[in-house]
Each structure stands twice: as C-alpha cells, then as structure tokens.
Amino acid sequence: MTDLGAVVRQWIEDDPDPATQAELRDLDESDLASRFAGALTFGTAGLRGPVQAGPSGMNVAVVTRATHGVAQYLSRHHVPGSEVVVGRDARHGSAEFAVAAAEVLAAAGFRVTLLPDPAPTPVLAFATRSRGAVAGIQVTASHNPAADNGYKVYLDGGAQLVSPADREIEEFIRQAPGASSIARTPVAPTSDPVITQYLDRVAQRVPERPSHAGLRIALTPMHGVGGPVAVEALRSSGFTDVHTVTSQFDADPDFPTVTFPNPEEPGAADQVLALAAEVDAALAIALDPDADRCAIGVRGPNGVRMLTGDETGAVIADRILRSAPAGSLVASTIVSSSLLSALAPARGARYRRTLTGFKWLVRAGDGLVYAYEEAIGHCVDPDAVRDKDGISAAVLLAHIAADLAEEGRTILDVLDDLDREFGARVGTQVSRRVTDLSEIGDMMTRLRSAPPTTLAGATVTVRDLNTPDTELRTDAVELTSERFRVIVRPSGTEPKLKAYLEVVEPVATAEDLAPARTRAADTLESLADFARSL
Structure with a gap:
C-alpha cells in the first residue's frame, strides 16, 4: 500500500x-x-x-x-x-x-x-x-x-x-x-505584433464595406480576454457602432456577474441582451472568456433572442457555400444538427460528420471551408485558424446581418427560408450535472442495458456508438426515428451527461411553417422529458 x-x-x-x-x-x-x-x-x-x-x-x-x-x-x-x-x-x-x-x-x-x-x-x-x-x-x-x-x-x-x-x-x-x-x-x-497579424487576416477575409457602418451591435466578452480584439476586428471591418457591456468588458478571473461564463448557460447572456434592447441593437454578440466561442442574438418581432449554435451554424454555412467553389467541404459533429448534411449537397458541396471537438472537425478532409459544432463553436477560416474562432465568426455574422439589413431582411428570415427548404428543425440540449463522476457511467450503463423502444409515440432505432464496428466510435448512444434524433453522451470537459435532441418536421407549404414548428416543438418537449429522466 x-x-x-x-x-x-x-x-x-x-x-x-x-x-x-x-x-x-x-x-x-x-x-x-x-x-x-x-x-x-x-x-x-x-x-x-x-x-x-x-x-x-x-x-x-x-x-x-x-x-x-x-x-x-x-x-x-x-x-x-x-x-x-x-x-x-x-x-x-x-x-x-x-x-x-x-x-x-x-x-x-x-x-x-x-x-x-x-x-x-x-x-x-x-x-x-x-x-x-x-x-x-x-x-x-x-x-x-x-x-x-x-x-x-x-x-x-x-x-x-x-x-x-x-x-x-x-x-x-x-x-x-x-x-x-x-x-x-x-x-x-x-x-x-501577433495580434495585429491576426486582425489583418480577419479583415482580409471579410473586407470593410462602408455601408455596414450603420449596423448597431451590442457585445460582451463575458469578463474574458476577447473584448478589445473583437471591437478592433469589428472596427477594422467597418462596424463602428459597437456598444459593449461595461460591467463585463474588462478581464476578471472571478467572473463576478456570471456563475458559468458560457453564453449557452441560462442567464449568462442577460446583460448583453439588456444592452441590445437599451440601444436598439440589431445584433448582440456574446463571446466566451477565451473568445473561441461566439453566440449571437438577433432582433425580431418580440425583441432580441439568442440563436442556438445550430441556428448560427446553418446561417454561416449557407452564406459561405453560396460563394465557395463547387465541391467544397463543410463539417459538423455527431451531436450537431443534421441540416448541414442536406444543405451541403443542395449547394453543390460535400459534407462530413465527425466526432465531437475541433481536433476532428478541422481534419474532416481537403477543401474544408467551414466547420462548426452546436456548442457555439465556428471555424470560418480553416486556412488560418484550425480551431473554433469566436472573433472571426462574429465579424462574418455582422457582415451577414448588415447585408440582410440592406435587403430589409434579418438572420431570422434566413432561418425561415432554410426551414421551408429543408424542414422545420428544432433542437435543444438537456444536461445532467453531477458531483460524482461515477453517476455518468451509471446512467450510460442503464441506457445501454434497457433502451426505450418508443419515444414521442414513434418507434426508435437504438445505436451504441461505442462498439468496435462503429466508424465514429465514441461513448454515446443514438436514438433515431424518421423525424427526430437523440444522442446521449458524457461531456468531454465538464461533469455532465448531455442529451442532444433534434426534431425535423416537413413543411408542406409556406403557410405551414408556423404549424410545423409547433408540431416539432411538441415532439421536442416529449424527448426532453425522456432526457431529464435518464
């Protein structure tokens, strides 16, 4: 001993x-x-x-x-x-x-x-x-x-x-x-001048357009290190009307205004949303503390709402693929929305699904022009930054929002277009935080030993992704039907068990979009009840 x-x-x-x-x-x-x-x-x-x-x-x-x-x-x-x-x-x-x-x-x-x-x-x-x-x-x-x-x-x-x-x-x-x-x-x-060289690359990728100066942006670096660099990157790309959350702008290792400094966490983006409402910003940007992740909020009929990582990923992918060379490659992970697998061939591109993490996404293959994961991570310039980059993603999203504003449209209109073309998609993540890591293994064992045969009134196919014959082998279980998918896996960075849920509801006509989303949301809530019971 x-x-x-x-x-x-x-x-x-x-x-x-x-x-x-x-x-x-x-x-x-x-x-x-x-x-x-x-x-x-x-x-x-x-x-x-x-x-x-x-x-x-x-x-x-x-x-x-x-x-x-x-x-x-x-x-x-x-x-x-x-x-x-x-x-x-x-x-x-x-x-x-x-x-x-x-x-x-x-x-x-x-x-x-x-x-x-x-x-x-x-x-x-x-x-x-x-x-x-x-x-x-x-x-x-x-x-x-x-x-x-x-x-x-x-x-x-x-x-x-x-x-x-x-x-x-x-x-x-x-x-x-x-x-x-x-x-x-x-x-x-x-x-x-390493940071200057980085900023030059961002500006080179998305050149300044004078007409974009009028887009009003609210931004928070969430007590992290991305604030000055993000503001300068936006300014260099023509966005001068940028308002920042004062209480969260300076780097502070204690993160005094947020318990979990992650824009995805409930309440974490409240201050930037409040600022966006106060100054009437068209776009809200929230970076995580090391600025490799970017979440955005978009003004709609009911105020500014935060987009999910999958929604943001769809908007960026659609923008990039409309001008990318034919046969370009885009990639997302096993827990991201399935939309990219339909969008890519429709835009003349290739698609690759990878394991979670950018160490796999940036190795998806030759010709990669964009990769993302649902956890608000976006790689918009793989030739320069082979990882997620919240700052360059924020600049690109600002250009997308400004271009749409010139047409009298918003990012929400793009999401409507994509749902009409590829089906109404709704998704969410249910996380079970634990104090004893052994609980995660116990929950995965129970799911594997007694998986459900039906969910939300539909028969499900169960696939254990942790078997030797699985191409993308990982500790996860995938449950699918014709219209939904559930993937359950342990987090790689936090003491959590995560369930990733997605429902796709066909849209019959333009007028069917809202009803299709309602149908999808009802199914999603049933799946969330299952995930919370794991």
Whole structure:
C-alpha cells in the first residue's frame, strides 16, 4: 500500500512554488487523499481542472511536468531549435503557468515565442500556424467556472493534438521527474505584433464595406480576454457602432456577474441582451472568456433572442457555400444538427460528420471551408485558424446581418427560408450535472442495458456508438426515428451527461411553417422529458 504521507512529502519537496507547498501543508489527511487520488490527464487537447495544489489540480508543478512531457514528445518528432508559441488567458494562475511552460520549453532547446499579454485562444492557434511553429500552448479553461484553469496543446499546422500524440505525451508526463528538478530558462515576451497579424487576416477575409457602418451591435466578452480584439476586428471591418457591456468588458478571473461564463448557460447572456434592447441593437454578440466561442442574438418581432449554435451554424454555412467553389467541404459533429448534411449537397458541396471537438472537425478532409459544432463553436477560416474562432465568426455574422439589413431582411428570415427548404428543425440540449463522476457511467450503463423502444409515440432505432464496428466510435448512444434524433453522451470537459435532441418536421407549404414548428416543438418537449429522466 502506498504511504500517502511519503507521497505528499515528496511532492511538496519537488514543488517549485512556495504557495502551493504551504497549501498542501495546511490540508488534513482527508483533503490530501482527495488531492492525491489521481493526476490530471490529457482530455480535450490537454489538461483542465481546478486551480489547486497537488497532482489533481492546475498549478506550477503540474504545468512544469506536463510541459516537460510535451518537450520530450516534440524533441522526438522535430529538429532542435524549432519554434513553440505560448499564450494565456487572464484566469487565476495563467500568467505563472504560461511562464513555467515557456521556460521549460526554452531549457529543452526550443525557440519560444511567449505572447506578452492575455490573448484570445484563436490568436494562439493563428500564430502557431502562421509562424510554422511545431506546437502552441494556450493556458486557458475557456468557459469553465472561475475556479478552473487549463492547458491546451496545438501541434504543427495549428490543430489540436489527437491520438496517438496525446497518449505519447501522457506517458512522457508519467515518466517526468519532480518539477523542481526540471530545468527552466528565462524567456522574454515577444515584441512581434501577433495580434495585429491576426486582425489583418480577419479583415482580409471579410473586407470593410462602408455601408455596414450603420449596423448597431451590442457585445460582451463575458469578463474574458476577447473584448478589445473583437471591437478592433469589428472596427477594422467597418462596424463602428459597437456598444459593449461595461460591467463585463474588462478581464476578471472571478467572473463576478456570471456563475458559468458560457453564453449557452441560462442567464449568462442577460446583460448583453439588456444592452441590445437599451440601444436598439440589431445584433448582440456574446463571446466566451477565451473568445473561441461566439453566440449571437438577433432582433425580431418580440425583441432580441439568442440563436442556438445550430441556428448560427446553418446561417454561416449557407452564406459561405453560396460563394465557395463547387465541391467544397463543410463539417459538423455527431451531436450537431443534421441540416448541414442536406444543405451541403443542395449547394453543390460535400459534407462530413465527425466526432465531437475541433481536433476532428478541422481534419474532416481537403477543401474544408467551414466547420462548426452546436456548442457555439465556428471555424470560418480553416486556412488560418484550425480551431473554433469566436472573433472571426462574429465579424462574418455582422457582415451577414448588415447585408440582410440592406435587403430589409434579418438572420431570422434566413432561418425561415432554410426551414421551408429543408424542414422545420428544432433542437435543444438537456444536461445532467453531477458531483460524482461515477453517476455518468451509471446512467450510460442503464441506457445501454434497457433502451426505450418508443419515444414521442414513434418507434426508435437504438445505436451504441461505442462498439468496435462503429466508424465514429465514441461513448454515446443514438436514438433515431424518421423525424427526430437523440444522442446521449458524457461531456468531454465538464461533469455532465448531455442529451442532444433534434426534431425535423416537413413543411408542406409556406403557410405551414408556423404549424410545423409547433408540431416539432411538441415532439421536442416529449424527448426532453425522456432526457431529464435518464
């Protein structure tokens, strides 16, 4: 049996940070047992967890050992002196973690470009690709609660790492020595205009149009790092009438006005919606804290309402495909709306369905012009940013809204057109947050062992996606009928079980649109009742 006391003493001795050493010394045996029950492991492209001392948290010691593992992997696959870009958001610990990562990489012989200030994750992804770096590391926990931080890894080409690289790195981390014995070499932050180069690319992709200056926009970066960059990106593209949520504009690691700083969470976008109503904005934009996700609200007959990620994805895809070369590729994930699979061939394009996560979406195939996932993630410029990018998506959406305004139309009119063409689609997500992660496995086991045979009055086909013969193998169960689909899976980044629901109701005539949506909504509520009962 492992001697917990000896393990703790050794960790403290190896911890280079006096603050986390002291934190561990003050914990009782029960808390220590919890902290040392397991180490953070590589999940969605890296690490994510609470900022706390010990191997199960995000701290300087964990980041140092993780970076040592990354350096060992990169040394095996790339020539000495190759470049690595390191960036960070403004969360608790981000500055210290970024410095630790940069210094470990420098000591390992890499040429490190350390971004000098907190910056959006898409800027790091862009810099990694545009500079030809062999890797990029962004210290961020994206939209997680304030107590968390994370460590996101991009490999050459600027895409998130996938297997087997993640497994190789994890093995190197397991073999890493104590953090205090890992060499570190000081790194001066770069003076290169990385953010300016990113903004130039955004402006190049969607050039300024003087007629768009009149579109009034309300924007919030939700206490994150995207505010100044987003405002400048919009201004450079001709949008000068931008109003920001003052209480949420400056980066604040405590996120004082939102419990979960995710525009998808109920209530998170309330302040930007209120601002949009106050200033009579045509478009509301909400970025998550590291600005890789973008949610929008659109003015309609009953005020401004937030669109779902699937609705936004459909609008962007329709816009891009109307001018993209024939045979271009678009992609979405297994939990996103099925609309893209119908829209793409109707616009002369190809479609690919992938597993969840942009590490898979950006690898969908040659000719990729757009990829999205329902969790308000949009990759609108795969040649430059091979990840979701909330800022470039926001600029494109502003142009779409401005173009439509010149025609006396709105984004809601586009959604009406798409529903008439491809069927009225309604969807939602039902999440079951848990405190004990074992509950998620129990719920998935129950569903697999006794799946329903009917839902919402229809016979369902059940497909377990976690079987060896499944092309897109993942821990999920898919339930389908002719007019709806339910996918149940554990979250990859949060302690949740998620159910993704979609109903498609044929629209017989133009006048049938509203009744079709009502029929679809009734079916959706029945499916939601099932999801809540899991």
